[in-house]
Amino acid sequence: MPRRALEEFFRGLGEKPYRAKQVMKWIYHAGITDFDAMTDISKALRGRLREVAAIQAPAFTLAGHAADDVMKWRVETESGQAVETVLIPDRERSEAGARRNTLCVSSQVGCALDCSFCATGKQGFSGNLSRAEIVGQVWQASRKMAAQGNQRGVTNVVFMGMGEPLLNFEPVMDAAEVLMDDLAFGISKRRVTVSTAGVVPGIYALAERNDVSLAVSLHAASDELRDQLVPINRKYPIAKLLAACRHYLASVGDRRAVTFEYTLIEGVNDSVEDARNLALLLGDLRCKINLIPFNPFPDDVHNYRRPSPARVGAFQTCLLKAGLAAMLRATRGDQIKAACGQLTGNVRDRTRRRARYLAVREVAA
Ligand code: SAH
Secondary structure (H helix, E strand, O other), X not given: OOHHHHHHHHHHOOOXXXXXXXXXXXXXXXXXXXXXXXXXXXXXHHHHHHHHOOOOOOOEEEEEEXXXXXXXEEEEOOOOOEEEEEEEEOOXXXXXXXXXXXXXXXXXXXXXXXXXXXXXXXXXXXXXXXXXXXXHHHHHHHHHHHHOOOOOOOOEEEEOOOOOHHHOHHHXXXXXXXXXXXXXXXXXHHHEEEEEOOOHHHHHHHHHHOOOEEEEEOOOOOHHHHHHHOHHHHOOOHHHHHHHHHHHHHHHOOOOOEEEEEEEOOXXXXXXXXXXXXXXXXXXXOEEEEEEEOOOOOOOOOOOOOOOHHHHHHHHHHHHHOOOEEEEOOOOOHHXXXXXXXXXXXXXXXXXXXXXXXXXXXXXX
């Protein structure tokens, strides 16, 4: 629970709200999940807490450890399924001298949006993760890192794992609040990023609700192409999406930028002409562009390919020449299927999409 909800919880038990602070410190700073070990809380209250509450992180098992220390964990959900969480430690110190440990968390079991180039979507969709299952991913990863002697812990969290975070709004916002709370993980708002495929009402709601940073998966500069790649574009086309981004920028009020993710797929959206159109589209928006060379996955029925480094370079150069901050996201963790768009877990599809894809793949073969 976020701090305020936890204070309410203690009020409901007839206790003082400062109990919330005590319990949060035990859970997040000391890593304690047993009420009996919380020695500054009376025995009677500890007994009561054991009856009415539980502190439980989801079970975590290592699902891959790449040579460059990218790690993937399988996270068991309460519903008996599994999602995935990925740790991406910086290989080098950044300009500011700090080494980041970025954790990529999942927000849903599967995904309902079905972007054409994403493995998660092909698994179909089962449901939402709870806020505890979201916070639990960060808690567990921090414990695992501490056990390996990595004291810095998780420095950045991106909601870029499985699922569409803005379609699981309240649990994601509550979880983000816990991540940013000094009594918990104390991660700054610039280091907690929610990434959306373009759920426009969610962007407006986010601007009201929370301080987190925003990333938007754009992938195309025209509605015609984006309709094909990111089907939710048919509901919320690019003009509406960018209007929501402008609203977000105006309401956070600081000098923050929106990050636009752009997965480069050979012959689909990676020409210099595409780059030019993208530059025209985003020219006056305070933004950064994150270019992601396509990561292949087994269920791909389109035979998408990653463009050559030369093509990627030409695309980036065009954006840079236009004055846009365009960065290339290094491909990390693809040997262990932990790169962008490769997370699958174990999803009981309730949409029949998975079955449909397997049928299409048969026909294609
Ligand atoms: N659903 C949210 C969170 C996922 S973020 C969103 O769409 O933003 C994961 C990022 O990886 C998104 O930008 C997504 O479009 C991108 N991605 C998905 N599949 C990919 C693939 N096969 N190769 C490279 N990037 C991919």
